[in-house]
Amino acid sequence: MDEGSGGPRRRQDTRGEDRQRPDRSGRSATRPSERGRTGxxxxxxxxxxxxxxxDGGYANLELPHELRRRRLRGRDAAFATEMTYGATRLRGVYDAIIEIAADRPIARIDGGVLDTLRLGAHQLLGMRVPVHAAADTTVALARQVNGAGAAGLVNAVMRRISERDLDAWLEAITPTDGEVTNRLAARHSHPEWIAKALRQALLGHGASDKVTIDADLDRLLAIDNVPAEVNLVARPGLVTVDDLVGEGAIVHPHVATAALLPGGDPGALAAVRDGRAAVQDAGSQVVALTLAAAPIESGSQHERWLDLCAGPGGKAGLLAALAIERGADLVANEITPHRAELVAQTLGAAMDRAAKSDSKIEVRTGDGREIGEDEPAAYDRILIDAPCTGLGALRRRPEARWRRTPGDLAALGVLQRELLGSALDALAPGGVAVYATCSPHLAETTFVVGDVLKKRPDIEQVDARPVVEAVTFGWAGTMGSGPAVQLWPHVHGTDGMFLAVLRKRA
Structure with a gap:
């Protein structure tokens, strides 16, 4: 979506088809006898x-598997990706349109048929697919996967949807009264509770004021519907950004370890295949860089670092490379054995390099809530990348906005406070901890830090903004009112990462 626009952006179809004006009769240009029988x-x-x-899967995990299984590459793979992610992100808009076009609540439409209609609606309204092609192929898909009876309903609904363009449909589904936030939520395909939480977060983190909040929220919700750029991390000592540029990447304008991949499969890069580089959002890289750069007062000659919640290993991979450069040790802890295995795989290249240095890189399986008791005052630098709702990564996790509920916040809040408290117990005097979430929600960020600090006179919060400014370029003055830092997709082009720097008094 274009920043500040009123709704989903029309995209160039990845197959290069030119969009035609809808046939206002609503009928397909292809005779029934000529229509495809299968998708x-x-x-x-x-x-x-x-x-x-x-059924509970994740699009970013399921889609690559399905593309490989069907041997889809190039334009066909890109077409399937845009359909899947676009129809999922814009589900709120399309469901409202489908209800009108079908003249029935979506609760009365079979789930499989509804997914077929969402894909059809996205081709009609969100991609440059000709009307007759979108209608015919969607009916053919319904006939194959939903049955002949469902194909009739799909045909009728697709005809109705094709009678209006996107702007007209957005006008039809957007409430004309009530709160501005609810209207923006409907127009930008977000649950109302998420739109309201993001509004509060923009104000609470100092990114907006009463004058700018409506425009800022509009931009933030809009950018959530734009596919995120592929960010790569060049793990120091293992590969350089220049090496990645040599393989087709572009230097990131704000983060020294980051590069942008304008197209193609990241796995085609040799550095990614062997673990010297990886796909990682630039905001996540900033979290790790901040932990490594924050001044400490512990006086340790040989620092020990801890990644408390390391799975699946992205931040641990960068921390390991930085630790080796600094002659420090790193423990990457993960509670789930399967995810701990992923961490070990991610750290493979770094562990090989550490074996030839004075650093030790270790992957453990354990409960982060117990480390403070088991290893009190043992670490000079600790990252607490806490489990959260992921509201800062809605561009990358299209299903998250429909799967999360306000009820998730209570259980996550307890866990976040327990993990942070344990980490502070494990922190050596003079050491620093970075508490981070991929969510700007106040209940997962400033409220958690504030509640824990009330009970910890031995801990002080450090202004994170100068530290972040030292590890980035060109972001001075964009990180809110402090002392924590909140990054934003519509401001920084990153996921919505929150980070707070905490120091144990020496």
Whole structure:
């Protein structure tokens, strides 16, 4: 979506088809006898992934598997990706349109049929697919995966949807009264509770004021519907950004370890395949860089670092490379054995290098809530990348906005406070900890830090802004009112990472 626009952005179809004006009769240009009887592989892949997501899967994990299984590459893979992610992100808009076009609540439409209609609606309204092609292929898909009876309903709904363009439909589904936030939520396909939470977060973190809040929220919700750029991390000592540029990447304008990949499969890069580089959002890199750069007063000659919640290993991978450069040790802890294995795989290249240095890189399986008791005052630098709702990564996790509920905050809040408290117990006097979440929600960020600090006179919060400014370029004055730092997709182009720097008094 274009920043500040009123709704989903029309995209160039990855197959290069030119969008035609809708046939106002609503009828397909292809005679029934000529219509396809089955869905094509790209549309079948998108439908399959959406059904798996409905059963609890994650699109970013399911889609690559399905593309490989169907041997989809190039334009077909890009087409399936855009359909899957676009239809999932814009589900709120499309469901409201489908209800009107079907003249029935979506609760009365079978889940599989509804996913077919969402894919069809996205082709009509969010991609440059000709109307007749979108209608015919969606009906063919329905006939194959939903049955002949459902195909009739899909055909009728697609005809109705094609009678209006996107702007007209947005006008039809957007409330004309009530709060501005609710209108923006409907227009930008966000649950109302998330839009309200993001509004409060913009104000609470000092990113907006009463004058700018409506425009800022509009931009933030809009950017959540734009696919995020592929960010790479060049792990220091293992590969350089210049090496990645040599393989087709572009230097990131704000983060020294980051590069942008304008197209293609990241796995095609040799440095990514062997673990010297990885796909990692620039905001996540800033978290690790901040922990490594924050001044400490512990006086340790050989520092020990801890990544308390390391899985699946992205930040630990960068921390390991930085630790080796600094002659420090790193313990990467993860509670789940499977995720601990992923961490070990991610750290493989760094562990090989550490074996030839004075540093030790260790991956452990354990409960982060117990480390403070088991290893009191043992670490000079600790990262607490706490489990959270992920509201800062809605661009990358399209299903998250529909899967999370306000009720998740209570259980996560307890866990976040327990993990932070344990980490502070494990922190050596004079050492620093960074508490981070990929969510700007106040209940997961400033409230957690504030509640824990009330009971910890041995801990002081350090202004994180100068530290972040020291490890980035060009972001001075964009990080809010402090002392914590909140990054924003619509301001920094990163995921919505929150980070607070805490020091144990020496």
């Amino acid at each position: 094509d592989p790209a549309r079948l892949a998108a439908y399959t992934v959406m059904r798996r997501v409905a």
